[in-house]
Amino acid sequence: ITPIRKICCIGAGYVGGPTMAMIAKQCPDIEVRVVDINATRIAQWNSDTLPIYEPGLHEIVMESRGRNLHFTCEVDSAIAEADMIFISVNTPTKDFGVGAGRAANLEFIEKCARKIADVSTGHKIVVEKSTLPVRTAEAVKAILSGSSSGATFDVLSNPEFLAEGTAVEDLLSPDRVLIGGESEAAIGALVDVYAHWVPRERLLTTNLWSSELSKLTANAFLAQRVSSINSISALCEATEADVDEVAMAIGTDSRIGPKFLKSSVGFGGSCFQKDILNLVYLCEYFGLPEVAEYWEQVVKMNDYQKRRFVNRIVRTLFNTVSDKKIAIWGFAFKKDTNDTRESAAIYVCRDLLREKAKLSIYDPQVTADQIKKDLQDVLRNGDAELSEASARLIAENVEVVDSVEAACCNAHAIAVLTEWDEFGKVDFPAIYRSMQKPAFVFDGRNVLKSLPLDEYGFVYQGIGFRR
Ligand code: NAD
Numbered sequence: 001i002t003p004i005r006k007i008c009c010i011g012a013g014y015v016g017g018p019t020m021a022m023i024a025k026q027c028p029d030i031e032v033r034v035v036d037i038n039a040t041r042i043a044q045w046n047s048d049t050l051p052i053y054e055p056g057l058h059e060i061v062m063e064s065r066g067r068n069l070h071f072t073c074e075v076d077s078a079i080a081e082a083d084m085i086f087i088s089v090n091t092p093t094k095d096f097g098v099g100a101g102r103a104a105n106l107e108f109i110e111k112c113a114r115k116i117a118d119v120s121t122g123h124k125i126v127v128e129k130s131t132l133p134v135r136t137a138e139a140v141k142a143i144l145s146g147s148s149s150g151a152t153f154d155v156l157s158n159p160e161f162l163a164e165g166t167a168v169e170d171l172l173s174p175d176r177v178l179i180g181g182e183s184e185a186a187i188g189a190l191v192d193v194y195a196h197w198v199p200r201e202r203l204l205t206t207n208l209w210s211s212e213l214s215k216l217t218a219n220a221f222l223a224q225r226v227s228s229i230n231s232i233s234a235l236c237e238a239t240e241a242d243v244d245e246v247a248m249a250i251g252t253d254s255r256i257g258p259k260f261l262k263s264s265v266g267f268g269g270s271c272f273q274k275d276i277l278n279l280v281y282l283c284e285y286f287g288l289p290e291v292a293e294y295w296e297q298v299v300k301m302n303d304y305q306k307r308r309f310v311n312r313i314v315r316t317l318f319n320t321v322s323d324k325k326i327a328i329w330g331f332a333f334k335k336d337t338n339d340t341r342e343s344a345a346i347y348v349c350r351d352l353l354r355e356k357a358k359l360s361i362y363d364p365q366v367t368a369d370q371i372k373k374d375l376q377d378v379l380r381n382g383d384a385e386l387s388e389a390s391a392r393l394i395a396e397n398v399e400v401v402d403s404v405e406a407a408c409c410n411a412h413a414i415a416v417l418t419e420w421d422e423f424g425k426v427d428f429p430a431i432y433r434s435m436q437k438p439a440f441v442f443d444g445r446n447v448l449k450s451l452p453l454d455e456y457g458f459v460y461q462g463i464g465f466r467r
């Protein structure tokens with residue numbers, strides 16, 4: 001096996017950036033270049049303010065940047081000079097044509113494959129890092145085989161399992177690294193890269209298709225756990241059982257395990273919904289409607305959970321939130337990230353705005369522009385004619401503020417939508433005094449559950465229990 005000396009990663013996003021920063025840190029003998037067509041993003045990676053927030057990321061980028069880690073827009077030369085090319089571009093849900101709303105849009109993957117075929121010479125290993133439908137490597141191989149220079153390629157699948165908010169930790173000490181491929185030599189070359197810091201027994205190798213399918217399956221199973229416990233949370237609210245107690249009780253069964261059983265306002269993030277919908281589409285494509293329907297239920301349950309949360313707020317606030325100020329605590333889809341993609345907050349805020357509420361939103365990491373853009377997009381729902389009306393709705397009813405205190409002043413209710421640690425540490429008596437009475441707290445993450453909010457005077461409701 002010829003050791004890898006130069007790596008190029010196409011796509012400087014939430015996966016490409018942190019993953020390559022970790023490889024560069026752990027493999028000082030390998031030159032890593034991360035390329036992107038988005039010049040602003042590359043400029044951010046080269047600045048002091050990185051485009052994504054992840055605990056510990058700044059430090060590892062600073063350690064290697066300019067040494068063996070480079071962020072650049074010079075896509076062609078970075079590909080041409082690399083021995084190994086990771087494709088880490090986005091694979092969003094297709095919003096047009098065949099499979100719209102379900103299938104993955106593979107346009108960016110195909111463009112990368114064509115670019116690699118165009119500018120490569122000699123032999124290269126192409127690694128699918130993006131999450132892809134099973135059998136995508138077939139298309140990638142077909143495109144690469146058309147290289148006009150006669151370059152040859154091995155294609156590997158190496159899906160990424162990091163979770164946002166803990167990306168650095170996950171990359172440093174992964175449960176496993178999965179590598180699927182056909183050529184032993186190519187698999188060995190990538191195994192050697194990871195073996196710089198990951199114990200060999202955690203480097204799993206499979207055939208290409210198992211590797212591709214394992215990524216969608218892992219996300220489907222994880223999301224299914226959240227939807228399963230969320231379904232039980234509804235039953236808990238109806239029966240005075242407590243979902244956290246139920247989760248603890250079932251989670252101590254070693255066959256079930258304690259992780260990923262935290263009931264919430266609903267899962268978000270760029271992956272779960274997209275990957276399940278993609279799995280559903282694939283099952284339908286391969287003529288397996290019963291399997292498709294089984295997995296689709298995970299997404300339906302998640303939508304139900306978000307709706308249920310808003311309905312409960314409206315019902316509890318005497319059946320109207322019209323013209324009432326509601327403080328929104330947290331907009332990111334989970335703590336320790338500035339990512340808002342598919343965040344439950346987007347849908348909760350949309351539905352509250354449709355009920356004519358006034359929202360005062362605070363998130364420690366998400367910018368006001370991002371929040372307003374997300375709300376504009378969800379209210380418009382792809383219809384250009386709704387642009388003006390939704391912009392007006394936001395301008396008149398949404399403010400983004402820089403503290404929970406500002407969000408709560410004169411508010412009728414607080415809705416906790418992200419589990420940021422700082423939310424447990426605020427001066428609740430002072431907040432209570434600043435609010436309209438009765439002062440309601442709807443805790444979509446159960447992060448304030450152990451605090452004596454009732455004693456301070458609040459009417460407190462969480463997910464999956466009644467007091
Ligand atoms: P992202 O949108 O943050 O980043 C993708 C980047 O690719 C963008 O900066 C975009 O400009 C760039 N790009 C697109 N087409 C390009 C091209 N032709 N040439 C050069 N650059 C191009 O996406 P992400 O969150 O990093 O996700 C990337 C992939 O990894 C997806 O398939 C996703 O499903 C998967 N994944 C994501 C996570 C996560 O936590 N975000 C975890 C595991 C897997």
Ligand code: UDX
Nearest residue numbers: 160161162163164260261262264267268269271333334
């Ligand atoms: C997920 C997978 O965990 C990761 O392996 C994959 O590579 C990408 O997709 P991510 O979406 O970044 O990672 O975060 P994750 O921690 O999985 O959380 C996803 C959503 O589920 C969040 O909104 C989170 O708040 C929610 N969640 C998670 C719950 O509501 N309850 C839980 O018990 C766990």
